[in-house]
Every structure is written in C-alpha cells, then in structure tokens.
Amino acid sequence: MKIKERIYPYPVVKEETADYKDYKQATFDFTIDAREIGNGEFKLNLEILPKSITYKLLPGEDNPNIKYGFQIDSLMNKYRKFISSDSPKLEFILDGANFIGRVEVNAYIYTTERIEVNLDDSTDGNEAFYNGIVEFPKGAIIAVARPTRQLIIKSDGVSRENPVRIVRDDSVFGISYDINNTNIEVRLNKENHEIYSRYAKDPLMKQFVTNAIVVPAVSKAIRALAEGQIDQENSEWANFFVERLNEEQIDLADIGESVSLEEATEVLLNNPTTKMFKKLQEYGENGIRG
Template sequence: MKVTNRSYPFPVLRDQSDDYYSTHFIASVTNMSEDENFIYINFDFSLNNNELKELIHEKKCFYGIHLECPKTHFRKVFKTYSEKYEIKISKELLRLNVEINTFIIAAETIKDYYSDFFNFDYEGSAFDIDKGSRLAVGNLINIDIEENDEHQDASPIFIYRKSAKLNPDPIEIITNAETVIIELSPQNFKLLNNIKNNQSSFIECSIGLPIIVQLLEKFKNDSITDQNSRWTKAISAKLASLNITFEDDEPDLVNIANKIMGDALSRGLLSMKEVIFSVDNEDEGVV
C-alpha cells in the first residue's frame, strides 16, 4: 500500500509537508531473522516531537505498522507503544517484495491537540483529533523476502481474511494470488476465529472442501491463470502424488477433493459428533 500525499484537516508530521518544522518521525528496520517457520522483523522508531511522545506514553496514540505483501495479498496492521518492536510472521504469508508503511495513530479522541513544532501558520491553534486519525506518516519501507523452495510444499492453500468492503458478501473467494484468499464478512470472520482452534476439521469440511472442488474445476477446464502460484503448485503436487489425472470426461471432483484434503469429510463429521456428544453429556450432567 503506497500512501498518497493526501490533505488533512489538521497538521500531520510527514515528509514533503511543512505542517511542522524542526521535528521528524522516522521508522527503520534494524534487523531481520528467520527460523524454520517464521520471519522476524525488528523496527526502531525515531521521534523528536515531545507532544507526540507524551501522547504515546499516555497510550492516547500508538505507532502503527501496516505491512502488506502484494504477492500473497497478506496485509495486517501491528501497533505498539514502544520505540523498538519485533514482528513475528509465518514464512508462508510473505513472498518476494513486502511494503511497510508506518504511522502514529490516535488511539482515542484527543481534544485540543497542539505542538510547539507546528508551522507558524498554525500558531495558537489547537485541533480535536478523532480516534483512528493519523498524526504522523513515516517513510515507506520495502524489504525483499528471499525465496525458499524448501518450504514450498508446506505452503497453505488457504488464507482467511476479514473483508474490508462496505457491504461484503458472507464469503468471497480470490484465486488470483499466491494462496487462495477466503474473504469473510466481519461477522463470519469473528465466528471463524472463535471456533478455529477447536473445530479446524469442521472448517476444512464445510469451507475448505467445497473450495477445493471449485479449484479442481479450474484444473479440469484448464483455466488456471497462474501455473506458478503456491496454491496451484500445491494442488498439482498432491494430484501427482495420488496419481490423479483428468482424463475422464466426468471426474468425481468431490471425491478427489476429499482425497487431497486427507478425508476432510470423515474428520469433519467426527468432529461434529464429538461436539454433539459433549453437549448431550453436559445436558445429562455427565462429568
């Protein structure tokens, strides 16, 4: 996400703006490391504005880090009140170029905001700042993630993401990315997060299985637009390991999808049986 040089109804500390003088906000990546599963990115924030520092100290503002990987469509905002911060991200979510924007963001409504570093045009002025507003915009940081083919086969086929649309559908499938993006409405995304740790098998059966069928339809019709994406490689490798081809005119895509997912259907049904049995036992007072 490239931040445009937009106009604000109040002074914002940023490059190419004269809203402030003799003060700066600079973010830098001081170190990157990795282990078998995760990438670690260390940040250092340099801020010499006393008023903004005090607001962050009082937790009325925070440092915001917007990280986005165009290749995988992964994006997330991290927040911290510390001048030094480490992000831990799964390797499978980042590939090639990663864009990082940094901000200072209001954590609550701020009344009568004033800084001694305001430009002379704002001398004597104070501003009411809404929660979520940007008070400072840092420099754009681009980092490159080295490809590691060793982990390609372990790449996830799906990534679940909360839709940012105004009136989203309950579910939307995006296949023109490195992994298949499953965008859920905010309500459904919240429900998914509530059950994902205990009901992963049910999720695979009820959501993942139909989507794999849809993806296999693309393979059968030879309508894959990017043969080099992670999800196409992962499914192709699985099909090859199972000795499955689409030579038949009417292949049983549901059965093939279930095999690819390691019999997700049986595991999903067993998971629901355990939930129902558990509820029945609670109703009967069984401990």
C-alpha cells in the first residue's frame, strides 16, 4: 500500500531548502538490511534516520503515544505485515513463504492516541514550520520516510534491495545519474521530482516513466559495470545484474560485443519497451486520444 503525501499534511520535517509551503517534500530516510537465516526465513534490520524533527514529535518515554511504524508489503501475494516500535532501530524475522519477489517497505511516525503538541521555534529548533498548538488525531501519520524501499526476495533465498532510487536534488538542471557500488540514483530537480511523486505511479504512466528515466539509469549502470568502473565483489546490485544476465546466457564480457547495451537492459528490466508499447496500444484502443 502506498502512503500518499496528502494523508500526512503536517509540516514537521523538512529538507534544507524546504519551507512551510514545501512540506510535501519533507522526508526522512531509513536503512534496511535483509539476510537469509535458513528454514526459509529472513532477518531484517531497519533503522530510521530522522532529520529536522523536533523532539516533541519523536517516539520515546516522553511521547508514549507516538510510535515508529514499519509496513512491509509482498506485492506478489498481497501479504502485509505491520510492526510498531518505540525505537528507531528494529530487528525482526520474515517468513519467506509469505514474502516472495518484490517486497516494499515503508517507515513512518504516527500517533496511537489523539495528542496536542505545543511547537515553539525558540526552543524546539523547528523554525520555518509553525508556532503554536498542533493537534494530531488518533492514527495520524506525522512523517513518512522517502523513498519507499524495495527488496527483491528470490525463491533461492537471496534477498536484495532494489538499487534504483529516484531522489530529489535541487542542484541538478533537470535530471542526472549517480552510479556507485551501493545505488543507482536518478536525481531530479525540485520541479521534476514533484511531478514524478504525484503522477509516476499511475498505472497508465508507470511504463513510460520507466523507459524515460529508469532504463537510461540501468543502461549507464551496465556500461559502468562492463567497463570495470564498479567493484562487483563489493556491490550487491552488480552481483544481481551479473546473475540475471547469466540466467539468459549473457556474459558481462559479451556486452558491447555480441550483446548490445540495449539488449542487456531489456533483459534486466524484463522487456520494458514491449510493456510500454502494450500500454500505449491499450491507451489508444480505449479511445483515450486527443
């Protein structure tokens, strides 16, 4: 289940360049590590990394009605697990029988009871947000982590986080790519990232967005990997790419020789171009034309 920004309209976290009007851009991050421990089970370690959040809105002994929430969704079989915690660090076990394929993880801060919080920027360090009493109803989501994190849990017991991340970077002109051993990042400026956040998950638009920004990112990552710019031994995404290519009888050395960069990208992303044109056909046949 996607957590929509419109359901947590509270200006309580912010990026460095954000102000009250930009609260929808407000996010915090979290880390996730998944390891197979045998018997079809996985151990997940999660740690929330809140920033710019006043202590009055953080879970703890002083705020017993505020909790951290972790929501884990298995998209393949529609299985969901929710875990509530007073600590930003959490370790728990997932049953591999219920979590298969693409698994999404959301983290957020929420209320278990109605609360009132008196915010004072002179003492709370929350300047540019709000001064005065803010009421949070029971079950209110105070802040949400972005981006949603994804794990790919394969039937052979190997679990990896989706390495492609779409992030906001106000220093770029429109779009840029950052490829490193840990992540493949697509960096969008404020305007483009806001449009992406609002519309990219629409079923009609998802395949077009994938081909417009994800395909180039993966292509660049494959090229960097093939050219030796990535340390494969210390990169989970690189190992996953190589394994996936090998499943299709493609060796890394083949790329640029017997196999084109475009072909390798299609394999890794499960034929995104074909999916896009099928969606375009569906779009046209349904009479959705100008």
